[in-house]
Amino acid sequence: MIDLNARLDDLDTEDNMLRHAAADYFAQDGNGRGMREWRGKPPGFDKARWREMAAMGWTGLRLPQALGGSDGTLLQATLVLEQAGKALAPEPLIAAAFMPAAALLHGDNPALQAAWLPRLAQGECTLTLAWQESESDQDGSNPTLRAHPSGDIFVLEGCKKYVAAAAAADAFIVSARGPQGDTLLFLVEATAYGLTQRPHALVDGSSWSELEFHGLQVSAQNLVAGPKTAALALQRTLDEARILAAAQMLGVMQRALEITMDYLRTRAQFGRPIGSFQALQHRAADMLIQTELARAVLMQCVQNADVLGSTSADTTLRASAASQAQARCTHAAMHITKEAIQMHGGIGYTDECDIGLYLKKAMVLSSWLGSAHWHRARYGALAPLEADEDKAQSQVIGSGEHAVSIAELRRWIAENFPPEWRYPPSRLSQKTAKPWHEKLYAKGWAAPNWPKEYGGMGLSAYEQVLFQNEFDRHGINLAPNPGLTMLGPLLIQHGTEQQKREHLPKILSGEVRWCQGYSEPQAGSDLADLRTSAVLDGDEFIVNGQKIWTSFAHEADMIFMLVRTDPKAKKQEGISFLLADMRAPGITVKRIRNLGGGEEFCETFFDKVRVPRSNLVGAMNAGWSMAKSLLGSERITIGHPRNARAPLLRLHALAETRQRLQDPVWRARFDALRLDVDDLNALFVRCVDVLRRGKDLGAEVSMLKIWVTETTQRISELLLDTAAEDGVQNASVALAHGGAVHPANVFFVARPATIYAGSNEIQRNILAKAILELPG
Structure with a gap:
């Protein structure tokens, strides 16, 4: 099984060393040996191993050096916790080290910090946080455990539940409600009079405890955080712990x-x-x-x-x-x-x-x-569904002459994009949207993903997501431009200087529109089984065959396609990459009507079509490697979060119009879909950042294609459900704040997304064999 972490992620030397050190240490446990050994036995882990981890700097990883810590980053802590999770290590690093360390550190009692944190970092003591009081109490913002002041002491009365690592704790950091209703944090030693523990066994062999406080007296000197800092300190501690638990x-x-x-x-x-x-x-x-x-x-x-x-x-x-x-x-x-x-x-x-x-x-x-x-x-x-306007004022995308703030980009789009094109019932073709492309080209914004030296913006992966998000939020739905997103990057990498000079400027300006000729009627997702032939005749190829699903071929000036140039070679070895003029004699285009009534898809027939040999990209019979590269680019393009975010924003707008945003059942479905899209952002940036570093992506791009297309389908289904009876009318539904949405068309458009560029079933086969290394 291929380690995608090593292939995709860019850890620095220090972080990599820590990751490998943690992996080597926890590998001694095998798969859960320590968990088996200590299940059901207090304190639930080996104290000797705890001291070993302290000696490696892990129990005090997030503490400053002045308090005995390692000044480690949150990333470094997650690297250690991931390896602990792989080995099922029973040591409660989060509950007994990171959480109490954070609570003390973010509090406002330097004396307690100096007394306890160096000991915690050295493994001489264990602390834990007691904050939760019921199964529904997840943020700890309203504790019912009371802290009654009495002179220079506080009297604690109440209960805490689900306290992790309590059996091993020398002391607890306890949240309580003060006399003014404010949250307070106290340090209470485990042996304090008035404290009772009741452990509860968990399915993994560890335990949580219920703590009862009956007239427990705690000195004001043990106040970890007062009313001004306690709530924020607790919130920060819990959220850092949640990130570590996720690791x-x-x-x-x-x-x-x-x-x-x-x-x-x-x-x-x-x-x-x-x-x-x-x-x-x-x-x-x-x-x-x-x-x-x-x-x-x-x-x-x-x-x-x-x-x-x-x-x-x-x-x-x-x-x-x-x-x-x-x-x-x-x-x-x-x-x-x-x-x-x-x-x-x-x-x-x-x-x-x-x-x-x-x-x-x-x-x-x-x-x-x-x-x-x-x-x-x-x-x-x-998290706001759309970027905060105030924050946008300071966010800048790109650099140099094409640098633009998000706020400026929003204003420019609002002033220049035709309002009647917002949220169209079907995506706009390149021909229809040519005036818009010309405006983008004049601004230098036509090719966000191209290098600057070829007229692009040279944006990072993250910047491309930010840039595209602003178009999505405005309701812009254009058909993908294969010249910009696919052919241009391929020519930059594989084309001759003459091909670059001839084609790149015209792609960039929109003077020439391109379509893609890959799929064939009998080949389906088996792209290497193509039969369209190209036979060399002097300085020209003679092309015969048929392509299908050539989107917007009826509007295209040129086509880039795969052709078979050696019928005797193995399937992948006899393929070449060719450019052809759609106006050449012998080319016939027949449009295909789809479920939504549109005719974007086409069949393209080639009957003795002559193509100059100079239109061969790369070497003869070496087109398969470029085909895979271009398919990777296509899957990255298809996997762009914009393809799911645009319908998500329309879904939200429709729900607002229909007053469904406060419906808890609907909201739960939407929140899940919204995170599916936002999580895709993270995966997309992670993958495309590999390209930014000058490396190649492999089969892992199939993950993007699968996730975005299936997420889009789920969004379209909720959109149809939200529209109710209006969803099956062949008409657009007006939105409260302008624009409209055609629920049925969105639903129909989402259907073939899981089929084209290689069906999702084929993508799963690719992942299973190329990444997971499962047998054929």
Whole structure:
């Protein structure tokens, strides 16, 4: 199984060293040896190993050096926790080290910090946080445990539930309600009079405890955080812990996936490995997609949270990042471990099989610090659906002469894009939208993904997402321009200087419109089975054959296509990449009517069409490598979040018009879809950033294509449901704030998305074989 983390992510030397050190250390445990050894036994882990981790700097990783810590970043903490999750390490690093360290550090009692944090960093003591009081109390903002002042002491009365690592704690950091109704944080030693513990066993062998405080007296000197800082300190601590718990779940799901793939490769039934069964391969591919989505989201959220301070605005951003990471990782961890049990068959239900331990750990982690449902709702409430206007004033996309702030871009689009084109019932063709392209070209914005030296904007992957988001929010729905998104980048890489000079400027200006000639009637998703032939005759090729699904071929000036130039070679080895003039004698175009009544798709026939040899891109019979490169570019283009975000925004606008936004059932479905799109953003940026670093993407681009097309279909289904009876009328529905949406057309357009550019079934086959290395 290929390690996509090593292939896609750009960790620096120090972070890589830490990751490998943690992997080597936790690998000593194998798959859950420590978890088996310590389940049901207090304190639940080996104190000697705890001291070893302290010696490596992990228990004090997030503490400043002045307090005995390592000054580590949140990213570094997640790297350690991921490896702990893979090994099912029982040591409660989050509950007994990171959470109490954060609560003390973000409090306002330097004396307590100096007394306890160096000891915690050195592994001499363990602390834990007691904040939750009921299963519905996920943010701890309204504690009912009371702190009554009496001279220079406080008297605590009340209860805390679900306290992790309590059996090992030397002291607790406890949230309480002060006399003015404000939140306070206290440090209470485990041996304090008036404190009672009742442990509750969990399915993974660990335990949570219920703490009861009966007249417990605590000195004012043990006030960790007063009314001005306690609530923010608690919120920051919980959200950092949620990100770390997401990292641990990532390790759990990653290792569960690896174990399951090993089993699929070796377990034989009906005379062959079960991993060769397509049904299991497709389920395995979905497990991979969930894992890599989770990793992309986690890394993005860590990067966002690592640079935040402690203001209220920063707290909100950290909270939304934490909820995004938790929502995705809890869902993914449960999905993957449940699937792993199914794929192991009967043996997976036995205690002797390690895979069951991963399911149990996922169950515990996914219920701690908030469920996926709770975090989706929280994210939906905290994170604006569209970028904040005030923040946009300071955000700049690009650099040099084409640099533009988001606010300026919004104003320019509003002033220049024809209002009657907003939210069209079907996407606008290149020909229809040519005046708009000309405006973009005049501004230098026609090719965000092209290098600057060829007239593009040279935007990073993240900037491309920001740039496109502004067009989506305005209701712009244009048909993809294959010249800009596919052929241009390919010519930049593989074309001759003459081909670049001749074609790139005309693609950029919109003077020449292109279509793509890949699919053929009999080949389907088996692209290498193409039969359109090109026979060399002097300085020209003679082309015969047929292409299908050539979008907007009836409006195109030129076509780029794959042709067979050596019929005797193996399928992939006899293919060449050719450019042809659509006005050449012998080319006939027949339009195909689709379910929505449109005629974008075409059949293109070639009857003895002569094409200059100079229109051959790359070497003769070497077109397959370029075809794969171009398919990768196409799948990246199809996998762009804009393809799902545009209908998502229309869905939200329709729901606002129909007053459905406050309907809890509808809102739960929308919040899940919204995170599916926002999580896609993270995966898209992660993949395209590889290209920015000058490296190539492989089969992993199929993950983008699968996720965006199936997410778009789910959005279109909720759109149709929200429109109710109006959804099946062949007409647009007016939106409250202008524009309209045609629910049926959105639904129809989403149908073929999972078919073109290689059906999603084929994409899953590719992932199963090329990434998961399952047998054929």
